[in-house]
Amino acid sequence: MPSLFDPFHLGGLSLPNRVVMAPMTRSRATADGLATESVATYYAQRATAGLLISEGIQPSARSQSTVNTPGLHTPEQVAAWKQVTDAVHVNGGRIFAQLMHSGRVSHPNVTGTVPVAPSTLGVGTPIFATRFGDPAGMQPAPEPHELTTSEVADEIAVFVDAARNAVEAGFDGVELHGANGYLIHQFLSSNANRRTDAYGGSINGRIRFAVETAEATAQAIGADKVGIRLSPGSQLWDIEENDVPDLYTALTSALAPLGLAYLHTVATTEADVLLAMRKLWPSAFIVNPSTVVNPQPSGKPEGEYWLAQGADLVSFGRNYLANPDLVERFRAEAPLAQADADTIYHGGDQGYITYSNHQP
Numbered sequence: 001m002p003s004l005f006d007p008f009h010l011g012g013l014s015l016p017n018r019v020v021m022a023p024m025t026r027s028r029a030t031a032d033g034l035a036t037e038s039v040a041t042y043y044a045q046r047a048t049a050g051l052l053i054s055e056g057i058q059p060s061a062r063s064q065s066t067v068n069t070p071g072l073h074t075p076e077q078v079a080a081w082k083q084v085t086d087a088v089h090v091n092g093g094r095i096f097a098q099l100m101h102s103g104r105v106s107h108p109n110v111t112g113t114v115p116v117a118p119s120t121l122g123v124g125t126p127i128f129a130t131r132f133g134d135p136a137g138m139q140p141a142p143e144p145h146e147l148t149t150s151e152v153a154d155e156i157a158v159f160v161d162a163a164r165n166a167v168e169a170g171f172d173g174v175e176l177h178g179a180n181g182y183l184i185h186q187f188l189s190s191n192a193n194r195r196t197d198a199y200g201g202s203i204n205g206r207i208r209f210a211v212e213t214a215e216a217t218a219q220a221i222g223a224d225k226v227g228i229r230l231s232p233g234s235q236l237w238d239i240e241e242n243d244v245p246d247l248y249t250a251l252t253s254a255l256a257p258l259g260l261a262y263l264h265t266v267a268t269t270e271a272d273v274l275l276a277m278r279k280l281w282p283s284a285f286i287v288n289p290s291t292v293v294n295p296q297p298s299g300k301p302e303g304e305y306w307l308a309q310g311a312d313l314v315s316f317g318r319n320y321l322a323n324p325d326l327v328e329r330f331r332a333e334a335p336l337a338q339a340d341a342d343t344i345y346h347g348g349d350q351g352y353i354t355y356s357n358h359q360p
Contacts, residue, residue, distance in 0.1 A: 001304075001307060001308050002018065002307055002312075003018070003304075003307070004017060004018050004019055004300065004303050004304065004307065004314065004327075004330060005017050005018070005327070005330075005331055006018060008050065008284070008312060008313060010050075010051065010261055010262060010284050010313070011173065011224030011225065011261040011262075011283075011284075012224050012225075013051070013094050013172060013173075015050035015051055015094065015313075016048075016050060016092075017048075017049070017050040017327055018050055018303075018307065018312065018313045018314060019049050019050050019303070019313075019314065019316065019326065019327045019330070020049060020050060020051045020052075020053060020264075020286055020313050020314065020315035020316070021046050021049045021051070021052045021053060021315065021316065021317075021320045021326075022053060022288050022315035022316060022317035022320070023053045023054060023055055023056055023098040023100075023175065023177070023229070023317075024055055024317050024318075024320070024321070025055050025056060025066075025069065025132050025133075025345065026042070026055055026344070026345065026352065027066065027067070027068040027069060027131055027132050027133070027345045027346070028042070028068065028348070028352060029068050029069055029070035029071075030068070031067065031068065032074075032076070032077075033058065033064070033069065033070050033071030033073075033074070033077050034070065034076060034077055034080040035070050035077070035080040035081050035083070035084050036080070037083065038348070038349050038352060038353055039070070039084055040083045040084040040086075040087040040088075041087070041353045042352055042353050043084055043087065043088050043093070043095060044087035044088055044090070044091045044093070045324035045353060045355075046093075046320060046324045046326070047087075047088050047091035047092055047093025048092070048093070048325060048326075048327045048328065049093065049320075049326070049327060050094070050313065050327075051094050051095070051096065051313070052088060052093055052094065052095040052096070053095070053096050053098050053175050053229075053264075053315070054084075054095060054096065054097045054098050054171075055069070055070070055098065056069065056098050056099075056100030056177055056182075057069075057070050057071060057072045057097050057098060057099055057100060057162070057166075058070070058071045058072070058073070058100060058101070058102070059071075059072060059073055059099045059100075059101055059158045059159050059161065059162030060073050060101070060158045060162070061073060061111060061113075062106070062111050062113045062115065062116065063100070063101040063102055063103075063106070063158065063183070064102060064106060064110055064111050065100070065102035065105050065106050065110070065127075065128070065132070065182075066110055066128045066130065066131055066132040067110055067130055067131050067132075068131060069132070072097060072099070072162045072165045072166055072169065073158075073161070073162060073165065077165075078165045078168055078169045079169075081097070081166075081169035081170070081171070082169050082170050084169075084170075085169055085170030085171055085172075086170060089170070094172045095171055095172055096171060096172055096173040096174055096175045096227060097162075097166040097169070097171040097173075097174045097175070098174070098175040098176075098177050098229070099159055099162050099163065099166070099174050099175065099176055099177060100177040100182055101155065101158065101159065101177070101182060101183040101184070102115065102182050102183065103115060103116060103117045103118075103144070103182055103183030103186045104116075104117035104121075104122055104123055104141065104144040104183075104186060104192065104237075105123055105127055105141075105181060105182060105237050106127070107127060107128075107129040107139055107141070107142060108142060109129040109130065109139065110129060110130075114142060114143075114144065114145050115142065115144045115145070116144055116145045116146075116147050116151070116155065116183075117144035117145070117146065117147070117183070117186055117192065118146070118147065118183075118186050118187050118189075118192060118193040118194070118195055118199065118200065118209075119144075119146050119192060119193060119194040119195060119200075120143050120144060120145075120146045121143075121144075121191070121192055121194060122141040122142060122143045122144055123141035123181075123237050123238045124141075124238040125141070125237070125238055126138040126139060126140055126141065127139065127141045127237075131345060131346065132345050133344060133345030133346065134345070134346070146195075149197050149198070149199070152199055152209060155183070156209070156212055156213050156216050157216075159176065159213050159216070159217055160216050160217055160220045162174075163217045163220055163221050163225075163226070164220055164221060166221075167221050167225070172225065173221075173224070173225035173226060173227065173261055174217065174221070174225065174226055174227070175226075175227040175228065175229055175264060176210075176213060176214060176217060176226065176227070176228040176229070177229055178210050178228050178229055178230050179229045179230050179231035179234060179266055180231050180234060180236045180237070180266075181234065181236040181237025181238070181239045182237070184209060184210050184213065185230075185231065185234070185239060186239070187199060187200075187206055187207075187208075187209035187210060188206050188207060188210060188241065188247065188251070189206070189239045189240060189241055190206070190240055190241055190242045190243065191238075191239070191240035192238075192239060192240075193206055203243065203246060203247050203250045204250065206247070207247070207250055207251045207254055210228070210251060210255070211251070211254045211255060211258075214226060214228055214255055214258055214260060215258055218258050218259065218260060223258055223259035223260050223261070224259070224260075224261050225261060226258075226260050226261055227260060227261045227262040227263070227264055227284075227286075228255065228260060228262075228263060228264065229264040229265070229266070230248065230251070230263065230264070230265045230266070231265070231266040231268045232244050232247075232248045232265065232266075232268055232269040232273055232274070232277075233268050233269035233273075234266065234268040234269075244269055244273060245273050245276070248269075248273060248276075248277055249276060249277070249280065252277045252280045252281055253280055256280055256281060256282055259283070260283060261283060261284060262283060262284035262285065262286050262312075262313070263277070263281050263283075263284075263285055263286065264286040264287075264288065264315065265277060265285075265286070265287055265288070266287075266288045267287060267288060267289050267290070267306075271309070274287065274309075275309060275310065278309070278310045278311070279310075284312045284313060285310065285311050285312050285313075286311065286312065286313040286314065286315050287306040287309075287311040287313075287314055287315070288314070288315040288316075288317065289302035289303065289305070289306055289314065290302070290316070290317060290318065297316070297317065297318035297319045298316060298319070299316075299319060299330075299336065300330045300333075302314075303316070303330075318339065319336055321339035321344065321355070322336075322337040322338055322339040322340075322355045323336050323337055323355065323358075324355055324356075324357060325357040325358060328357070328358065329358050332358070334358045335358075337355060337358075339351070339355075
């Protein structure tokens, strides 16, 4: 069985270990979506991970979910990310940009426009109309604009353009966010997607947007620079999937021939579903053992469990908040620091770049 500390070849990258930093919203960008010097420091501090996956980055203005999240759709945003990727590379790291289109999980207070979605059905729970994680900013979700068939192609192009921008900004690749209730996941859903055209109805219709987005992005920047994240069965943001095993078997089978760098799945469903996906997937398979509804973040034992089950890499989220040297702490069996919950999504540098490495 491989160890978390064994090297791994991911596309054209040589990873020194099999520990991945999962994407996590931190809300530290400027009001116009620019990554800052502190953002560069944050990722550089965690560059010992085999792979860093950035927080969700909006590929267009109207795809933004909450305030102070970064974008990759203007020249200024591309330039701002260059300081981040340079800092990561100087410190020996590798980083993918997660492209996150919020779809219906947005609000005109944030973007100035009505959100778009597969259908007009809005989120059934309040959403963050201001900063993510701020309960005072929760508002009823608006009814989204249902994308026409031709407009669906426009949203695929949004991902493609942002992927090209990511490469220009120095990222080693991109991860398409197909999980956690956002746009790609909304198309996969059996309740948020009520379409009757080629992008809805049957399982083959509902997976089409995800597959075409992955295919177009791979053609634009190279398949070995593209990964996709999925969360089978997740109910975040009022999502329902009433046919999880069949849906994700079909989706994995359709994505497999594209030659993508990896499939990154959250352990949000039964293990046998994930193991079936593993058997169908020809390249790197990443598992995130922890979900946002679990009370405890996952650690080394969970990582070793999934490697034994056939995962190639394991991603960790919450334990990376307060442990920038997580790989070294795992290796030394050192205690893990606990993150300050009040500063996960709020504030400046405090609780962001102020956590220190373990001192033996």
